Amino acid sequence: MLRYLVKRLVTSVFLLVLSSILIFLLLRVIPGDPTITKLGGSIKNVNPRAIEAIRHQLGLDRSLPSQYVHWVGGVLHGNFGRSYFSQFPVTTLVSERIGATLELTILAMLIGLLISVPGAAIGAIWRNRWFDAFLSGFTAIGVATPAFVTGIILIVIFGLKLKLLPTQGYVSFANHPFVSLKTALLPAITLGIAVAAPILRILRASITDVETAPFIRTAEGKGLFRRQVVVRHVLPNAAIPALTTVGVIVGSLLGGAVVVEYVFARPGLGTLMVDSVFQRDYGVLQTLVLLAAAAFIFTSLVVDLLYGVVDPRLRTVRGDE
């Protein structure tokens, strides 16, 4: 187990380093200078000395390796650099925006699990052909629907027609918990549906696998109710392969948040990222994407380690590697 753990940790760190190099190079090698947007878009009337001064101030006149080391070194010490555009430290920008994103992603994950797990369980207990068809339809459509389409439909129904829920903006949870949750509800449902569909799909596939296992026949043979068989025996075993998918989804929630926050005009990390692309604010963009990659790699690491906890068989098998 220890050897496996160490090996897994080393590959994760290595992947993260590789990701950071990839992000860094993509944003440097291709022409397009952030100083131009900073000076007002048109380069014609700008004093070249001013450009030089800004390039120096942002550290863009240094060699690529030196820039990279400076950036990564800063991130490792908790210094995420400054925005090229607004001069605010990235840490400040992130702390201003992270609340809206965290609330959205946590709620979305909850909603996603609340749809997918009971859905799969009911499907397995009830074994109704029509309900199964409904679940298949839901997953197929849910996977194929871009979040902004779901979002717009929800805005039309609940915002414009029924006038039940707010459709724009963000209210801090700390200040007004109730209003905050109400504002977050539609975006969270939007992202939640996008989250639920793939989880439901993988859960149902692995339930089908588990159903044929001998211990299920035993459980049924000893006279348990269908509900007991599903809840105690099928679901826990089916959940193990689904863990990977859940991990991938948790890691990519920030990607989904980009579009959802845009639709619902939430000032979160997603909208911050889109803004930074518009402004060529690489200082913000590179750090945000690196943080997202770190979150992604970290969740998949945690999921892999969880496997060892959830399924004792894997501990010995993998430890022998």
Added chain:
Amino acid sequence: MSAAGATIELALDRRRRNAFIRLVRRPPAALAAGVVLVLVVGAAAAPLVAPYKPNAINFTHLFAPPSATHLFGTDELGRDLLTRVMYGGRTSLEIAAAATLISMIAGTLWGFVAAFRKGWVGETLMRIADAAMGMPVILLGLVLVAAFGASTTSLIVILGCLFAPATARLARSSLLSELQSDYYLAAVSVGASARRIVLGELLPNTLPVLLARATLVAADAIFVEASLSFVGLGVQPPGTSWGTLLQAGYTNLYRSYWYPIFPGLVILVAVLALNILGDNLQRVLDPARA
């Protein structure tokens, strides 16, 4: 060609034809293929079949809801939305097709090289793929847009780059399993040239897997192009794609909620149909993996 060779050719031929028939016999697959065909023809033949001219402005019919004369309604300049969706499909489908082609060619090359070069070259290639896949697609897309800029051409390159790593991983794993096969051993033992083995033996045998993958990549490409265009970082005006139509509809949501609905539904239907088609292709062509 020897008689035995001809028999094998025939059997292979029959197997391929069967695969097509088996695909069409699956009702969802047949329906999905029909939908894709309608969308492609609708876009390609837009100048012939579209009910209006794409830029025919009509100030007496701004933001019209769907009706018999305008099936999808009209936009902020009174232009017919069905027509706009058909013309937008040209951009969206063109981008998706070209990006799929790029990602398939680049990814297959990438994966094949990684499979053949077992040492540090292969290892490095796959780790780069892992690193690229270790980021949410939309976020890596944003980085690439920041790098390459937002235009139709750069979108094709961007989407091609986005989906190449996953294709590379698939190409590598399916090639590795082919390298275990008897026919590969036979080809090597009769001294066939490397070129002949790769192009004549290995590529045709991995093609079914890659074909199914290409369909799914096309679906993802439409999805991501629409997402990027929707936030304003994809196709730029005056260019029109499904994503930009949806964005225009979204900004006018409070004047006409019909406006974004149809472009949105078309994106949904296109992605759904391609996904269904890809899943079924996978089941028919590559039953072991599906």
